Amino acid sequence: MKLKIGIYWGAACGGCDVAILDTHEKLLEIADMADIYLWPIAMDFKYSDVRAMKDGYLDAVLFSGGVRNSENEEIAKLLRRKAKAMIALGACAQLGGVPGLANMYTREEVLRRVYLESESTTNEKGIMPLESSKEDGFDLELPRLYNTVKTLNQVVDVDYTIPGCPPASLQIYSALGLIADDMLPKKGSVIGAGDRALCDECARKKGEKTITRIYRTHEKLPDAETCFLEQGFICLGPATRSGCGSRCIKSWTPCRGCYGPLDDVSDQGIKMVSALASVMEPKEEKDINALLDTVVDPLRTFHRFSLASSILRRKKA
Amino acid sequence: MKRIAIDPISRLEGHGKITIFLNEEGAVENAYLQIPELRGFEKFVEGLPVEEIPRVVTRICGV
Ligand code: SF4
Ligand code: SF4
Numbered sequence: 074m075k076l077k078i079g080i081y082w083g084a085a086c087g088g089c090d091v092a093i094l095d096t097h098e099k100l101l102e103i104a105d106m107a108d109i110y111l112w113p114i115a116m117d118f119k120y121s122d123v124r125a126m127k128d129g130y131l132d133a134v135l136f137s138g139g140v141r142n143s144e145n146e147e148i149a150k151l152l153r154r155k156a157k158a159m160i161a162l163g164a165c166a167q168l169g170g171v172p173g174l175a176n177m178y179t180r181e182e183v184l185r186r187v188y189l190e191s192e193s194t195t196n197e198k199g200i201m202p203l204e205s206s207k208e209d210g211f212d213l214e215l216p217r218l219y220n221t222v223k224t225l226n227q228v229v230d231v232d233y234t235i236p237g238c239p240p241a242s243l244q245i246y247s248a249l250g251l252i253a254d255d256m257l258p259k260k261g262s263v264i265g266a267g268d269r270a271l272c273d274e275c276a277r278k279k280g281e282k283t284i285t286r287i288y289r290t291h292e293k294l295p296d297a298e299t300c301f302l303e304q305g306f307i308c309l310g311p312a313t314r315s316g317c318g319s320r321c322i323k324s325w326t327p328c329r330g331c332y333g334p335l336d337d338v339s340d341q342g343i344k345m346v347s348a349l350a351s352v353m354e355p356k357e358e359k360d361i362n363a364l365l366d367t368v369v370d371p372l373r374t375f376h377r378f379s380l381a382s383s384i385l386r387r388k389k390a
Numbered sequence: 391m392k393r394i395a396i397d398p399i400s401r402l403e404g405h406g407k408i409t410i411f412l413n414e415e416g417a418v419e420n421a422y423l424q425i426p427e428l429r430g431f432e433k434f435v436e437g438l439p440v441e442e443i444p445r446v447v448t449r450i451c452g453v
């Protein structure tokens with residue numbers, strides 16, 4: 074029987090949706106495998122169509138994007154009720170992703186910067202988004218922007234996760250195959266990815282790592298073959314799940330961790346700090362700390378995609 | 391006054407809804423396009439090392 078699926082996005086960029094489209098001719102196979110009942114980027118179904126469905130009507134929902142406002146949460150909960158399997162698609166749904174970096178600030182700091190202070194904003198009357206307002210006598214509503222960006226599993230029960238920013242297209246295709254063939258692993262599993270660290274599939278040569286200095290990417294040219302980390306460039310490979318196809322590494326760019334942590338690691342960024350400390354030449358705590366202190370912008374380096382899911386979570390209110 | 395919501399608007403990148411108000415005769419009195427989303431890149435790229443900007447701002451729109 075043909076699958077019934079929904080595809081939706083919360084605080085996202087549309088890249089996960091495009092990754093589905095980037096399966097190219099395999100899209101025709103996906104169309105044979107599944108009928109789509111919601112997909113805002115590509116089809117015209119409305120929330121009212123989803124509300125009219127019986128609970129559990131959809132076999133699976135692929136939800137990309139984090140939960141940033143009350144609408145994201147409301148639709149996530151609605152889709153959870155309508156779906157037999159809720160699947161977090163991509164780093165934002167799984168970990169908060171890049172938009173989760175907003176947790177470094179309060180809601181008010183974000184709103185002020187965007188609507189009042191940014192160099193390209195002209196807003197003489199200081200108009201701010203309001204949850205309810207009256208325009209010429211007409212009542213209008215907007216969702217509430219949350220103080221904290223949340224991951225999908227912080228608001229609803231998530232059955233499976235397809236990681237990546239964006240997930241590799243063929244990985245999405247193979248994950249859909251698992252649903253269609255009724256071959257899904259145990260609930261809670263990551264699908265469409267590897268189960269080892271990126272370093273295990275990375276083609277760069279690995280030797281003894283004894284880092285004496287941290288380099289930013291413009292400070293020296295990396296050599297073509299050696300592991301980035303060994304050369305002093307921060308690379309999140311040791312703390313990141315494999316499955317991306319080393320696409321950044323192959324483009325001469327150290328990994329920033331979009332495929333998220335391995336199983337049983339709760340905080341990818343902290344895992345990376347500990348991996349880094351263990352490959353430094355200094356062995357005394359104070360010397361290790363001194364070298365770690367030379368990392369510029371550690372929070373957005375180690376938790377580039379995972380701040381909202383980390384034990385740090387957000388700036389203190 | 392009758393109210394029609396087109397929610398979400400579709401086949402584009404991003405979130406949006408259109409609210410249309412109809413008068414007693416069923417004619418359009420007014421219509422509003424609203425953008426219910428905000429992520430706040432303008433704030434959280436402040437102070438980001440310049441060499442990291444390209445692969446952060448590419449997450450503004452992936453289409
Ligand atoms: S640290 Fe980076 S460059 Fe080195 S082996 Fe791991 S993924 Fe490859
Ligand atoms: S190398 Fe790292 S940041 Fe790049 S696609 Fe792979 S997991 Fe994502």
